[in-house]
Each structure stands twice: as C-alpha cells, then as structure tokens.
Amino acid sequence: MSRIAETFARCREQGRAALVTFVTAGDPAPAATGAILDALVAGGADVIELGMPFTDPMADGPAIQLANIRSLGAGTTTADILAIVREFRSRHADVPLVLMGYANPMVRRGADWFAEAAADAGVDGVICVDIPPEEDDSLGVALRARGIAPIRLATPTTDVARLPAVLDGAGGFLYYVSVAGITGKQQAAQASIDAAVARLKQSTDLPIAVGFGVRTPEQAAAIGGVADGVVVGSAIVEIVGVHGTAAAEPVRTYIQSLAAGLASARKELA
Amino acid sequence: MNAPNTFRAQPDERGHFGQFGGRYVAETLMPLILDLEREYRAAKADPAFQAQFDDLLEHYVGRPSPLYYAERLTETLRESAAPGMGAQIWFKRDELNHTGAHKINNCIGQILLAMRMGKTRIIAETGAGQHGVATATVCARFGLPCTIFMGAKDVERQQPNVFRMKLLGAEVRPVASGAATLKDAMNEALRDWVANVHDTFYIIGTAAGPHPYPELVRDFQSVIGREARAQMLSRINRLPDLLVAAIGGGSNAIGLFHPFLDDADVAMLGIEAAGHGLDKQHAASLAGGAPGILHGNKTYLLQDEDGQIAEAHSISAGLDYPGIGPEHSWLHEIGRVKYEAVTDVEALDAFQLLCRTEGIIPALEPSHAIAAVSRKAREMREDQIILANLCGRGDKDIFTVAAALGVAI
Numbered sequence: 001m002s003r004i005a006e007t008f009a010r011c012r013e014q015g016r017a018a019l020v021t022f023v024t025a026g027d028p029a030p031a032a033t034g035a036i037l038d039a040l041v042a043g044g045a046d047v048i049e050l051g052m053p054f055t056d057p058m059a060d061g062p063a064i065q066l067a068n069i070r071s072l073g074a075g076t077t078t079a080d081i082l083a084i085v086r087e088f089r090s091r092h093a094d095v096p097l098v099l100m101g102y103a104n105p106m107v108r109r110g111a112d113w114f115a116e117a118a119a120d121a122g123v124d125g126v127i128c129v130d131i132p133p134e135e136d137d138s139l140g141v142a143l144r145a146r147g148i149a150p151i152r153l154a155t156p157t158t159d160v161a162r163l164p165a166v167l168d169g170a171g172g173f174l175y176y177v178s179v180a181g182i183t184g185k186q187q188a189a190q191a192s193i194d195a196a197v198a199r200l201k202q203s204t205d206l207p208i209a210v211g212f213g214v215r216t217p218e219q220a221a222a223i224g225g226v227a228d229g230v231v232v233g234s235a236i237v238e239i240v241g242v243h244g245t246a247a248a249e250p251v252r253t254y255i256q257s258l259a260a261g262l263a264s265a266r267k268e269l270a
Numbered sequence: 271m272n273a274p275n276t277f278r279a280q281p282d283e284r285g286h287f288g289q290f291g292g293r294y295v296a297e298t299l300m301p302l303i304l305d306l307e308r309e310y311r312a313a314k315a316d317p318a319f320q321a322q323f324d325d326l327l328e329h330y331v332g333r334p335s336p337l338y339y340a341e342r343l344t345e346t347l348r349e350s351a352a353p354g355m356g357a358q359i360w361f362k363r364d365e366l367n368h369t370g371a372h373k374i375n376n377c378i379g380q381i382l383l384a385m386r387m388g389k390t391r392i393i394a395e396t397g398a399g400q401h402g403v404a405t406a407t408v409c410a411r412f413g414l415p416c417t418i419f420m421g422a423k424d425v426e427r428q429q430p431n432v433f434r435m436k437l438l439g440a441e442v443r444p445v446a447s448g449a450a451t452l453k454d455a456m457n458e459a460l461r462d463w464v465a466n467v468h469d470t471f472y473i474i475g476t477a478a479g480p481h482p483y484p485e486l487v488r489d490f491q492s493v494i495g496r497e498a499r500a501q502m503l504s505r506i507n508r509l510p511d512l513l514v515a516a517i518g519g520g521s522n523a524i525g526l527f528h529p530f531l532d533d534a535d536v537a538m539l540g541i542e543a544a545g546h547g548l549d550k551q552h553a554a555s556l557a558g559g560a561p562g563i564l565h566g567n568k569t570y571l572l573q574d575e576d577g578q579i580a581e582a583h584s585i586s587a588g589l590d591y592p593g594i595g596p597e598h599s600w601l602h603e604i605g606r607v608k609y610e611a612v613t614d615v616e617a618l619d620a621f622q623l624l625c626r627t628e629g630i631i632p633a634l635e636p637s638h639a640i641a642a643v644s645r646k647a648r649e650m651r652e653d654q655i656i657l658a659n660l661c662g663r664g665d666k667d668i669f670t671v672a673a674a675l676g677v678a679i
Binding site: 054055056057058059060061065072077078102103104105106107108129130131132134135138152153154155156157158159162166177179180181182185 | 448454564565578
C-alpha cells in the first residue's frame with residue numbers, strides 16, 4: 001500500500017479526517033522550508049503538499065501569489081525543491097508528500113525526467129493545476145509509470161457527466177476544490193460541501209480531500225465530519241509570510257489547533 | 271518532414287496544432303471550455319450567426335478594409351536598392367477599422383458567441399489597449415458590462431486607450447503583479463474568470479489560450495486574409511510573393527496568413543519584437559524561447575531552465591508578451607512560415623518612414639512589420655509584391671514615440 005493510502009486508512013481507523021497542509025517550497029528561502037515542513041508534521045499534519053513556485057500562479061489568490069514571489073526572489077530552483085523533498089523523506093519515512101504546482105516547471109525538462117526525479121526524491125503524488133485529464137499524456141502517463149499518484153481536482157463545475165473523465169487515471173486522493181475561484185478567498189457553504197462529497201463518494205473509492213478557503217479549526221472540523229481529508233493552504237502560507245524564517249513555531253501551533261479541531265469531529269467507525 | 275496535403279486543417283479535435291495548443295486550464299474552467307467549443311461548432315454551422323457577423327463587419331466595423339499600393343514607400347526603398355530591385359509594397363489597411371485596429375474583428379465574433387451562450391458579463395485582458403478598446407466597444411454596442419484587465423505599466427504608457435475604454439463604459443482594472451504588463455493582465459483575467467464562470471465570458475484578444483480560442487480567433491481574423499486574397503486577384507490578377515505581419519500573440523498575422531497557407535508560391539514572414547536586441551531583453555518567443563505551457567496552451571515561451579517565465583520587453587505594448595499563439599509555433603516548426611525579429615529602434619525608424627512617405631501614422635506593432643518590409647523589399651525584384659498587414663493606427667502611440675525620440679509634448 002502506498003504512503004498516501006496507508007495514511008488515509010490510518011486516519012479512517014482513528015475515526016477522523018486527514019489533515020492535508022500546503023506550503024510553498026523555498027518560502028521564504030530554500031533553507032527555511034525543512035523546518036517549516038517539520039513543524040507541519042509536529043503539529044499533526046498527515047499529508048504534506050509542497051508547492052512548486054511559479055512566476056504565473058494564475059489559480060492562486062494573493063497569499064500564495066506572494067509566497068511564489070518570495071520563493072522565486074530567494075532563488076528557489078527545481079533542484080532546490082527536489083533536495084527539500086529528499087531531506088524531508090530522510091527525516092519522515094512514512095509521511096506522504098505531494099508536489100503541487102503548474103505545468104510548465106514540471107514539464108520543462110520533459111515529463112519523464114520530472115517523474116523520475118520526483119520518484120527518486122521520495123514524492124508520493126503530484127497535483128498539477130493546469131493539466132486537466134484531457135492533456136493527461138503531458139504528465140500523468142509518466143507519473144503513473146514511476147509509481148507517483150496523479151492527484152486530480154474536482155470542482156463545483158465538474159458535473160456528473162464529466163466526473164468519470166476526471167477519475168480515469170486518478171490516484172492518491174481526489175482533491176475537491178470547494179469553490180469556483182482562486183485559493184484563499186471565500187469559503188464554500190458547508191451544505192454544498194456535504195452534498196458534493198456525498199456525490200463524489202458514489203463515484204470513487206479514492207479518499208476525498210476538501211480544500212479552498214479553509215482557515216479555522218471549526219471549519220476544518222465541519223468538513224472533517226464528511227470528507228476523508230481537509231486541505232489548508234493560504235492560512236499557513238500567510239503565517240510564513242508574517243514570520244519568515246521564524247515561522248516554524250507559529251506554524252506548528254496553528255497546525256495543532258487544526259488537528260485538535262479534526263480530532264474533536266471524530267466520526268463513527270465505519 | 272513530409273509536407274501535409276493542406277496547412278489549413280489544424281487543429282485536431284483536441285485542439286492540437288502538431289505538438290502545440292491544447293487545453294491546459296484548471297478543472298473549474300474545463301466544462302466551460304468544452305461548452306464554448308460545442309457552441310462555436312454550432313455557430314459556425316449556423317447561417318444566421320455568419321450573416322450577423324458579416325453584417326456587423328460591413329456596417330459597424332467598415333469592412334472590407336482597403337488594399338493599398340504604397341507607391342511612395344516603394345519608390346523610396348528602391349532608391350537604396352540595386353537596379354531592378356525593390357518589390358512593390360501593398361498594405362492591407364486594417365488600421366482603418368472602427369476602433370483603429372484588427373482587434374475588433376475578433377471581438378464582434380466573440381461577443382456574438384457570448385450572447386449565444388447566455389453569458390451576461392464580459393472580461394478581457396489588454397496590452398496596448400487596442401483589444402481592450404475593441405472589447406469595450408462591442409460591450410457598449412450590445413449592452414453588456416465589461417471589465418478590462420491591464421498591466422499597471424501598460425495603463426501608464428497607454429493613457430489614451432485607458433480613457434477610451436472608460437468613455438465606452440468599461441471598468442479598467444490595473445494589474446500590479448509581475449512586470450505589470452500583458453502576461454500579468456492575462457493571469458488576473460483568468461483568476462476573475464475562474465471565480466465567475468457561471469455568468470462571465472472571457473474575450474481573449476489573440477490567437478492563443480486554451481482550445482478553441484486559437485482556432486476561433488484565427489477564424490474571425492481570417493476575414494483579413496480572405497479579403498486581401500480576393501482584392502489582390504481582382505486588382506492585379508495575381509497573388510503576392512510575400513506576406514508580412516507583426517506578431518505578439520499573432521492574431522493579425524494568422525488572420526492574414528491562414529487563407530494563403532495552401533498557396534505554395536506565397537512566402538510568409540512573421541515579425542517578432544526583438545526589443546532591445548535578441549541578446550538583451552526582448553519579446554521574440556520563437557527566436558529566443560522554447561516550447562512550454564502557459565495560459566492554456568503549449569507553445570514557444572520565453573523561460574529559464576526551470577520553466578519560470580521570463581519578462582518580455584518591447585516598445586510596443588501589444589507585442590510585449592513572452593509567448594506566441596500555438597499555430598505560429600507549429601507553422602514555425604514545419605517551416606511553412608518564416609519568423610524574424612525587429613528591434614525597438616528599427617520599428618521606430620519604420621514608424622517615421624511610413625509617416626513621411628505615405629501620410630499614414632502606423633501603430634508600433636505594424637511598425638515592426640514595416641521595418642521587415644523595408645529590409646525585404648530591397649532583396650526582391652521590382653516585379654515582385656509584398657503584402658503587409660497594417661493592423662493598427664498609431665494615434666495611441668504618439669506619446670511613447672515622442673518620449674523615445676526625446677520630444678516633449
């Protein structure tokens with residue numbers, strides 16, 4: 001079983017949703033990311049999403065745009081990101097890590113090169129914002145060949161007719177983007193999340209993680225009541241933005257509050 | 271590589287021009303993109319849609335635009351050419367369109383599509399402001415609210431067009447991220463679109479972006495080449511030897527070129543912006559870039575070894591973009607169209623040359639094409655013909671040109 005599947009299975013046994021946390025690699029500097037990732041794990045994160053910075057993050061709101069600018073301003077390269085993953089993997093053998101970002105930095109040296117390098121570094125999954133299932137041969141084929149899960153996104157606009165195409169070739173977990181919009185802005189109404197998760201569960205056995213606009217332990221707990229995972233990104237990235245190289249401790253404290261929220265929403269064991 | 275039977279059958283059903291093009295967008299936008307494609311196929315097959323498009327082009331835009339023999343420019347260039355050399359120079363006068371550029375052709379087509387799809391709000395990006403003005407114009411004409419995203423740097427250097435858009439009732443949103451130019455305006459327009467998919471139509475200004483945009487923008491702009499081809503045949507009963515057009519995203523160029531692509535004896539030259547020089551900062555994606563994925567399509571991009579997008583530079587805001595439409599990348603790769611680059615300085619010289627020889631103030635974008643025409647005309651015989659697309663007029667650029675020439679106005 002993969003690290004991602006094992007993690008979701010363990011959380012399910014514990015009767016809670018997995019906490020999936022996002023930070024941008026190299027923000028505020030490549031040397032600072034390792035400590036921030038350790039703080040995520042120490043605070044109770046179950047899955048790490050490591051953002052690959054890009055000059056043109058067109059699906060991201062202001063918080064993650066600024067994180068991209070800080071990271072690239074600090075000179076973060078693809079080699080730096082892979083080194084961050086490799087070092088994380090040496091410290092945390094069992095914590096799944098997925099890379100998240102945009103197509104161009106991923107395919108620049110060829111999809112095969114990227115898949116190989118990511119697999120060697122210890123990456124478990126890849127979320128590519130701007131490669132939809134229709135363009136799967138640009139990256140997904142290479143990822144699956146190296147045992148990396150191509151994690152697909154479903155959104156409020158993904159209707160029943162389209163969902164099978166999204167699920168075809170998907171791996172790891174299904175990331176439900178709960179609002180039609182960019183990261184970190186508004187939060188979806190809980191009722192719409194409940195309905196969407198119920199609908200998605202009818203079509204797939206993949207764990208379903210819900211993200212976009214999640215900030216408070218209460219929101220996380222409410223989503224954790226129905227979904228298999230809760231994704232938090234912009235709120236963490238904002239803490240990094242405020243505290244810079246001293247962000248590890250405040251990040252850990254914040255993650256602990258989210259983890260406590262999820263634990264409080266323990267579900268009946270299935 | 272064997273030449274295909276036709277160069278006019280692209281893209282394939284997935285929107286690919288060879289390895290280029292495609293639909294590289296966030297999942298939120300995919301259903302809308304697929305919807306747009308269905309609606310475009312239906313519109314293309316609908317005589318009523320075509321009739322409305324043609325009627326607006328004739329009576330609102332002022333088409334057909336003239337085909338003009340630039341006699342004094344031709345003579346002037348012959349003075350410095352070898353005996354018997356110096357091709358005849360003809361212009362397709364799309365700068366005489368309503369709103370002053372070719373951009374309106376595409377906007378008419380797209381707003382008709384938007385209304386067909388029941389969308390009630392329009393967004394667009396703009397560089398020089400020509401596409402923004404054209405979009406604001408059609409929105410006023412059809413009574414739809416409109417938001418134009420424009421790089422803050424472009425807002426500053428294109429004030430007359432910013433004011434025009436506001437007069438036409440558009441909201442102009444300056445975009446301060448990145449280099450604050452066209453690429454950043456496009457990022458922000460995409461962010462708005464993804465949050466407002468239910469009611470908003472994105473009128474993309476060039477033959478780029480996710481499929482079907484490169485195809486439909488090309489089709490709407492192909493009126494330029496279809497008219498020019500018929501006008502050439504009726505005026506002098508022959509086709510030109512060389513077509514020349516400037517390229518940012520490349521919509522005026524593909525509009526001129528596409529109807530001629532299967533005319534084997536017609537050579538074509540696309541002109542990218544070499545900015546300060548190809549060894550310095552420029553906007554020539556084919557000359558100085560590599561294939562990559564940005565803004566919905568795979569195409570040549572200015573980028574570093576990690577795939578980070580480089581900042582482009584051109585004196586012309588309309589060419590100041592680090593990518594190019596995917597069909598041009600394909601035509602470049604198969605060799606059907608040649609691409610060269612022209613610097614800021616060469617474009618400024620050509621701008622002044624056309625003002626003084628023909629009494630036409632061109633935009634800085636086609637000034638790049640005119641610079642290339644000057645170069646090529648002297649290498650061609652007197653009986654040969656160059657047809658260049660004069661895709662925009664220069665009223666909007668007089669402040670930029672004055673500043674570049676050190677003149678205070």
